[in-house]
Amino acid sequence: MVRELTVISGKGGCGKTTLTASFSALARNHVTADADVDAADMHILLDPKVLRTERFHGLNIAKMNDELCINCGKCYENCRYGAFDPDNTLHPEKCEGCAVCELVCPVGAIDMVEREAGEAYVSETRFGPLIHAKLHAGEEASGKLVALVRERARQVAEDQGKDLIIIDGPPGTGCTVISSMTGVDLVLVVIEPSLSGIHDSKRILDVAKHFRIPSVVCINKYDINKENTHSIMEFCRNEGIEVVGKLPYDETATKAMMGGKTVVEFSEGELSQSIKEIWRRVEKELI
Amino acid sequence: MKIAVASGKGGTGKTTVAVNLALSIKGSTLIDCDVEGPNCHLFVRGPMKKVKDVSIPAPKFDLDKCTYCGKCADFCQYNAISVIGRKLLFFKELCHGCGGCRIICPAEAVEEIEHHIGVIEMNEGERPLFHGMLDIGEPFGVPIIRELKGLSDDDGITIFDSPPGTACPAVETMRDVDLCILVTEPTPFGLHDLKLTVDVVREIGVPFGVVVNRDGIGDDRVDTYCREEGIPLLAKIPNDMEIAKAYSMGVPIVVALPHYMELFREIYEKARGMI
Secondary structure, three states: OOEEEEEEOOOOOOOHHHHHHHHHHHOOOEEEEEOOOOOOOHHHHHOOEEEEEEEEEOOOEEEEOOOOOOOOOHHHHHOOOOOEOOOOOEOHHHOOOOOHHHHHOOOOOEEEEOOEEEEEEEEEEOOEEEEEEEEOOOOOOHHHHHHHHHHHHHHHHHHOOOOEEEEEOOOOOOHHHHHHHOOOOEEEEEEOOOHHHHHHHHHHHHHHHHOOOOEEEEEEOHHHOHHHHHHHHHHHHHHOOEEEEEEOOOOHHHHHHHOOOOHHHHOOOHHHHHHHHHHHHHHHHHO | OEEEEEOOOOOOOHHHHHHHHHHHOOOEEEEEOOOOOOOHHHHOOOOOEEEEEEEEEEEEEOOOOOOOOOHHHHHOOOOOEEEEOOEEEEOHHHOOOOOHHHHHOOOOOEEEEEEEEEEEEEEEOOOEEEEEEEOOOOOOOHHHHHHHHOOOOOOOEEEEEOOOOOOHHHHHHHOOOOEEEEEEOOOHHHHHHHHHHHHHHHHHOOOEEEEEEEEOOOOOHHHHHHHHHOOOEEEEEEOOHHHHHHHHOOOOHHHHOHHHHHHHHHHHHHHHHHO
8 A cells, every 4th residue: 555645834934845855865665746836846856857747738728719709798797707808808817717608608609728737747866756747837727736746656656666655745725735635644744833834734734634634743943932832732732633853943954955955865963863753753653 | 006925935934025014114005815824914913803704606406406417517627516327426625616517507406505715804903904714625715815806905005915836826916916026035945936936927917026035044046047037136134033033923023123124115115116
C-alpha cells in the first residue's frame, strides 16, 4: 500500500516547502509531489530533470461566433459568473466553463472549446521522482491540476514500487488545499507562532477534521513568540493533536535555499537535527 | 482609487503591507480578500461583526419527478452529479452553482436552493475593515471575493489584501484595480513566485510596483530582475526582528514602531504617482 503524507499550513510562508524538501532528502523509497501548482517552489531546491511533460486542459471555455449571434441576451441572463455584458460581449477570463451559455443559445453561436490551463511534469531528482506542475497565468481549475499531480504521483509510485508519497500542499483552505489532502493517510500542519499563523492553522486543522484526515502539528520558528508557542501546545493537547516537534528560527533555512539545497544537506546544525527528529516521528505515524 | 496588495508566494508580508498602508492613509478602507485565511482583523482592535451571509445556488433534486435520464449528469462540467441506474448522486463540494442542471432537466425535477459558503464581516475601527470568511470544507471563495469588491469606497481609497497564488481568487482580487503592489522577499522562492505574479498582472493589464520585504535575508536578484524588467521598486522593508515580534503579537508596524510610518507613506506616494 502506498502511503500519502501532505504538508500544509493554512497561512503561506510558514516553511512548508523548506520542511517538505528536507523530508524528501531524508525519506527512502518515495515520490515527492508539489501540489502548490500556482506558485510551485519545490523544483528550486530539488533541481528536477523533466522526463515527461503533459498538457493540462482545465475546463472548456466559451467561444462566441459573432456572425451567428442574434443578440437575444440569453447568455447574459443565464451566466452566473458575469462573463457576458448585456450586449452579449464575452469576457473569456471570467468564464468558469459551465457551458450554460452554449445550452441556452438558440442559434448555436456559442461553442465550448478546449483550453490549455497548465502543464504537469514527471521528473527525476537526486531524491527520486518529483511530480510537479505549472498552472498558466490566472487560470481556473487549479484543484483539478492538483488532482492530476496526485494521480501521476500514485502511478509513478506503483510503477517503481515506492511506498510513500510526500505532498507539499498549497496555502489556504480552498479547492487546491482540499484536493491536496483528501484521502491521504496523514496531514502535517506547520504552524508559525504568530496570531495569523495560529488563526490560519486552526482553520486548516478544521478542514482536516471535516474530511476526517488524521493530523499532527509541527511548530516552526517557535522562539519568535514563546508565549504563542505555549498556547499552540496547549491547544493541541486539548484537541488531542500530537505535536511532532518544534523548529527554531534559524537563518540556515534561507542560506540553504540560496544555495539551492535542502536544510539537511546543507548543514548538520540544530535546525537540521530537529528536522531529522521530526521526520523520524512523522515516519512512525505513517506506519 | 483601488490598490491590491498581492504576491504569488504566501507569507511574504501582504497583510503587513496592506494593514500598515491603510493605517498610513487617512480615510482609507481596508478589504481583506483572502477569504481562505483572512488575517487583517488580527491587527485591528474590536470585534468583527457579521454584515451578511454569502450563498451560491445549489440544485435540489425532486426524486419523485426524476426519471433518471442522466441528462443533468452528462451536462454538468464539474462532475458534481452522477446517475447510475435508478440512483442519483450529488457531490455538493464540486458544484459551482451554474444552474445548468435545472435548465436541462426535462422533468422539471431540479429546483435551486441557497447553499451557504461563507460570511462577510466588518469592523468600524480606526479604518473601516471588511473581510470574508469561507466556510470550512468549501472549495470556492471567489463569489465572496466578488461581493467584497463591491464594498469598496468609490470616492475614497480602498486597499485590498489579496490571497496568495496566481489562480482565480488572486486574479479576482487584482482585476479592475488601479494598481497592484506585489510583495516579495529577496530569496529564490520569493523571486520565482514574483515572476509568476508579474505574468498574471501583465495579463490583467494593471500597473504594478514591487515591495521587497525582509530585505537583507537573501541577495539582490529581485532588484536586478526589477531593473531589467523596468518594474518600479516602491520600497524595501528591512529584516527587523522587532517587526517580526510585533507581527507575531498582532500589532501593526506603524503602531509598534512609528518611525516606519514614513516608509508606508512613501509607498503610497509612489503608488499614487504611477496611476
